Structure formats: structure tokens, C-alpha cells
Amino acid sequence: MSLSEIPISDAGFRHGVGVFETVRVKEGKARWREWHLESIRESAQVLGLKISEKELDKVPSGFGLW
Structure with a gap:
């Protein structure tokens, strides 16, 4: 499955x-x-959502100041 495809069975989509x-x-x-990432993992599991570590690795640890 490519990144642009979402299965119709996906709870987030449906x-x-x-x-x-x-x-x-x-x-x-x-x-x-790290605490927030663990919270995301646990919440996704409770909701039956799949989340990959690869996606979580994209979460930035810092942000530019505006």
C-alpha cells in the first residue's frame, strides 16, 4: 500500500x-x-488504530521560534 492509500476499513477514515x-x-x-509519544502509542492501541514507529520518528523534537 502506498502512502496515498487508506483502506476503507481504517477507523480513522470511516x-x-x-x-x-x-x-x-x-x-x-x-x-x-518521549512521554507524549508513549501516550500516542497507548491511545492509538486503545482505539484500534495502527501507528508505525517510522511515523512517530517524524514528530519533531524542536520547533523554530516565530
């Missing part, structure tokens, strides 16, 4: 199910990143 986290950023750095 029912709008998803997971998000609010992360505190201080001086351009995300705080408690």
Missing part, C-alpha cells in the same frame, strides 16, 4: 477516529517528547 497530543514548547524545544 469514523473520524484519531489521536492528538498538546505539547508544551519552551524555547523552541518540545517538552517530555
